[in-house]
Amino acid sequence: MxxxxxxxxxxxxxxxxxxxxxxxxxxxxxxxxxxxxxxxxxxxxxxxxxxxxxxxxxxxxxxxxxxxxxxxxxxxxxxxxxxxxxxxxxxxxxxxxxxxxxxxxxxxxxxxxxxxxxxxxxxxxxxxxxxxxxxxxxxxxxxxxxxxxxxxxxxxxxxxxxxxxxxxxxxxxENNFTRRFLMHPLLKTHTADLAHTGFYFAGFSDGRIYLGDRNFPQNLISYDTALAKSDQMKIDLDVTKHVYRKLEIKIHKGNYYVYDGTVPILMRGTIGNPTVTTISYNDAFFTQMEVLNDYTFGIRTQSSKTKELLLGKIKIQADGKNKVELFSNLLQKQKDGVFDSDGYLSFDQSRKTLSYIYTYRNQFLIMDTLLQLQRKASTIDTIKTAQLITESLSDGRHKIKNIPMKVNGRGISYGGLLFNPSELRGRNESVKRWKNNTVVDLYNTTSNEYAGSLYIEKDHNKGMSDFIVTEKHLYAVIGNRLVRYQLTHSLTKHFNTGKPKTVPESRHNY
Structure with a gap:
C-alpha cells in the first residue's frame, strides 16, 4: 500500500x-x-x-x-x-x-x-x-x-x-489601447463588382443600397440588399450655373440630397426622378452634411471670422427664409482650430443622435437633433492631443507642416453604436492581421463604453474605403468590390435602437 x-x-x-x-x-x-x-x-x-x-x-x-x-x-x-x-x-x-x-x-x-x-x-x-x-x-x-x-x-x-x-x-x-475582437461578428455573403474604386455610400432607403460616384458625381447607383440587381440614375444639374468641385449625395426616406462644400447650395430630389429643386442657397458654406429630418440638416462649416471649424444646422423654412445656427462651443480647439478639429459627422437614425469623431485625437461627441451635447467620450487609443504642427498663412488659412498621425477614420453611427475604422494598431495585436485587415472599433454611444472590435479583410492589399450599417447587414466598398456582410448575434446584441427622449426646442441654450 x-x-x-x-x-x-x-x-x-x-x-x-x-x-x-x-x-x-x-x-x-x-x-x-x-x-x-x-x-x-x-x-x-x-x-x-x-x-x-x-x-x-x-x-x-x-x-x-x-x-x-x-x-x-x-x-x-x-x-x-x-x-x-x-x-x-x-x-x-x-x-x-x-x-x-x-x-x-x-x-x-x-x-x-x-x-x-x-x-x-x-x-x-x-x-x-x-x-x-x-x-x-x-x-x-x-x-x-x-x-x-x-x-x-x-x-x-x-x-x-x-x-x-x-x-x-x-x-x-479606462482602456489602455487593448482591443477585444468579437467572435465572428460578420459573415461575408455576397459581392458585386464595381466599375472602379471611386464609389461611396449615399445611404439606404426602402430596402435598397445607394452609391455615389466620385468620378461621375451626377450618377446615383442603387442595389437591392442581395446585390443581385442594380439601377442607375443620372441627376439633372445645371453645371454651367455653378462651378461644382466636390458634389456629394445623401439619401433619406425616399429623397436624395445633392450638395457641394465649395458652393453654398443644397438640392433635393425624389428617388427615381432626376430633377432636383434647390432648397438652400447662400445660407451657409459647409464641408459635411447629415440629414436629421426632411427640413433640418446638421453641417460642419468654418467660421468666417476665426476660420475655425464649427458644427451647425440649417433649418428649411416654408417662406424660404432658412435659419442657420452655428455652435462654436462644440468642437474644442487644441492648436489651430482647423486641422486639430477635423473629423466626421454621422447621424444615427435609430437613436436620433448625431456623432462627430475627431480624426487626429481619441475623442468623439454625441449630440441630439438640436445639436445639444449629450456626452463626450474617448476612443481606446491614447492620442489625446493631435500630433500635428501647423502654421498660419497671411490670408488667414492654416497649413500642416508635418505628416500628422491619423487616429480615427470615417465613423458610422447605427443602433446606438459608433463603428470607427481605426488607423492605429492596438497593444498585443498581431502585426500580420492588422496589415491584412481594416480594424473597426465599436463604441456604445449611450454608456460611453468600448464594445469590441472586428476585422474587415482587405482585397489584394486594398482596404475598406467606405461602409454603411443596416439592421441586419454591413456593406463595404473594398477596392472595386461591393461586399455584403451579415451581422451575427455577437454584434447585434450590442445594438440599442430605442429612441432617446427628445429635448424641447425651448431648452436649447446655445
Missing part, C-alpha cells in the same frame, strides 16, 4: 513538472503570440504585458519546487492552486464573457475550451489527492491539510475574479 501511495505521489510530481515545464517553454518560445492571446483574453487583457511574464515565471517556479524533495509538498499545493485558477478562468470565459479567445498553445492547443475545462478539473483533483498522499505521514491533521488547500485554492480563484472585474472596468472605461 505504501508503494502504491508513493507511486501516486511520484506520478503527480512528474506529471506537473512535465505539464508546467512544457507550458512555460512553449509560451516563452512563441512569446509574442502568447502576449497576443493574453491581450485577447476577456479576463486579463488589461494586464497582458505583466501577466504574460508572471504566468511563465510562476510555472517555472512551481517546476523548481517540485524538483527538490524538501519543497515538493509546497509545489503540489502551488500546482493545485494554479490549476484551480486556470479552471475558474475557463469557466468565466465560457459563461460570463462576450469574447472567447484562442486556446493556449503547446500541448493542449487542439483542445476546445470545454475539453480544456475537463482536463483542468482532472488536474485539480489529481493535485488534491497528491497533497493528501504527500501529507499522509506528516504531523498535520486532515482538517489542517483541508484548510490549507481551501486557502490556497480560494486565494488563487479570488485573484482571477479580481482580475476579471478590474480588467472589464479598465477595458470598457
Amino acid at each position: 505504501k508503494n502504491t501511495t508513493l507511486y501516486l505521489k511520484t506520478s503527480a510530481v512528474y506529471f506537473f513538472i512535465l505539464l508546467f515545464c512544457y507550458a512555460a517553454v512553449s509560451k516563452a518560445s512563441d512569446f509574442e503570440n502568447f502576449q497576443i492571446q493574453i491581450g485577447q483574453s476577456p479576463l486579463l487583457s488589461a494586464y497582458a504585458d505583466s501577466i504574460s511574464y508572471v504566468v511563465i515565471f510562476t510555472e517555472l517556479l512551481i517546476v523548481l519546487l517540485l524538483i527538490f524533495p524538501r519543497t515538493q509538498i509546497a509545489g503540489l499545493y502551488s500546482s493545485t492552486a494554479l490549476m484551480s485558477a486556470f479552471t475558474l478562468y475557463i469557466y468565466l470565459i465560457l459563461n460570463y464573457s462576450d469574447f472567447v479567445p484562442c486556446s493556449c498553445g503547446g500541448l493542449l492547443e487542439k483542445l476546445g475550451w470545454t475539453e480544456h475545462l475537463i482536463f483542468n478539473i482532472f488536474c485539480v483533483l489529481f493535485g488534491i489527492a497528491a497533497v493528501f498522499i504527500s501529507e499522509k505521514y506528516s504531523m498535520r491533521s486532515y482538517a489542517t491539510i483541508t484548510f490549507a488547500l481551501l486557502c490556497s485554492n480560494l486565494l488563487s480563484c479570488a485573484l482571477i475574479v479580481f482580475l476579471f472585474l478590474d480588467s472589464e472596468y479598465i477595458i470598457k472605461k
